[in-house]
Amino acid sequence: MASKTFSMKFFSLLLISSFTIIQLATAGDPDILSDFIAPPNVLVDGNFFTFTGMRSVVTAGPPTTFKVFKASLAEFPALNGQSVSIAVLEFPAISTNPPHIHPRSAELLFLVQGTLQVGFVDTTNKLFTQTLQTGDIFVFPKGLVHFQYNAVANASAMAVSAFGSANAGLISLPNTLFNTSIDDNVLALSFKTDVATIQHLKVGLAPKP
Ligand SMILES: *[C@@H]1O[C@H](CO)[C@@H](O)[C@H](O)[C@H]1NC(C)=O
Numbered sequence: 128m129a130s131k132t133f134s135m136k137f138f139s140l141l142l143i144s145s146f147t148i149i150q151l152a153t154a155g156d157p158d159i160l161s162d163f164i165a166p167p168n169v170l171v172d173g174n175f176f177t178f179t180g181m182r183s184v185v186t187a188g189p190p191t192t193f194k195v196f197k198a199s200l201a202e203f204p205a206l207n208g209q210s211v212s213i214a215v216l217e218f219p220a221i222s223t224n225p226p227h228i229h230p231r232s233a234e235l236l237f238l239v240q241g242t243l244q245v246g247f248v249d250t251t252n253k254l255f256t257q258t259l260q261t262g263d264i265f266v267f268p269k270g271l272v273h274f275q276y277n278a279v280a281n282a283s284a285m286a287v288s289a290f291g292s293a294n295a296g297l298i299s300l301p302n303t304l305f306n307t308s309i310d311d312n313v314l315a316l317s318f319k320t321d322v323a324t325i326q327h328l329k330v331g332l333a334p335k336p
């Protein structure tokens with residue numbers, strides 16, 4: 128009898144844990160029960176499904192600082208429930224997209240111009256890097272810290288990134304750590320340095336007056 132209770136308990140535990148694993152594996156934007164979602168009182172025609180915000184990006188000259196142009200849920204409401212979005216990344220010579228995380232999606236980057244060094248770090252702290260040539264595609268797995276770097280001194284680079292979420296989200300490591308009000312002592316202890324060094328890092332990221 129005791130062993131029967133035990134195996135019942137074990138079986139329920141197994142069920143619960145496999146359910147959790149399935150849930151984790153399918154974590155992403157929720158499925159919707161309609162073809163699309165439109166805000167109330169919005170005229171739904173071809174225009175609703177069209178985003179024109181990238182026209183200026185296509186016609187503009189080379190950038191002077193690293194820039195991201197997004198077509199995600201906030202900019203393009205028709206993406207609501209569609210589990211997709213894109214961003215255009217522009218890199219002047221010697222510029223970087225600092226280490227960051229997209230909590231809700233992988234990123235599929237297509238390099239349309241220039242060469243670009245890219246990398247991500249997995250949960251075992253292993254770094255994977257590559258130097259992409261124009262036309263190459265690289266995937267940054269979901270939720271991992273990654274970066275891009277145009278190391279070329281005389282040429283800009285441009286990439287288009289696709290996401291499997293309408294709102295992939297952005298956690299910028301420099302910003303999250305050194306441009307919020309996390310206590311200097313917490314950061315000094317965490318980075319095994321002193322408070323002065325932490326304050327120096329914070330000054331560099333603080334909004335200019
Ligand atoms: C950039 O510099 C490299 C090496 O000096 C040279 O081969 C290349 O033609 C230059 N590219 C441009 C766009 O000026």
Ligand SMILES: *[C@@H]1O[C@H](CO)[C@@H](O)[C@H](O)[C@H]1NC(C)=O
Pocket residue numbers: 302306331332333334
């Ligand atoms: C730091 O945070 C402020 C306020 O949110 C923001 O305006 C500024 O752009 C941030 N700095 C950087 C380097 O992102």
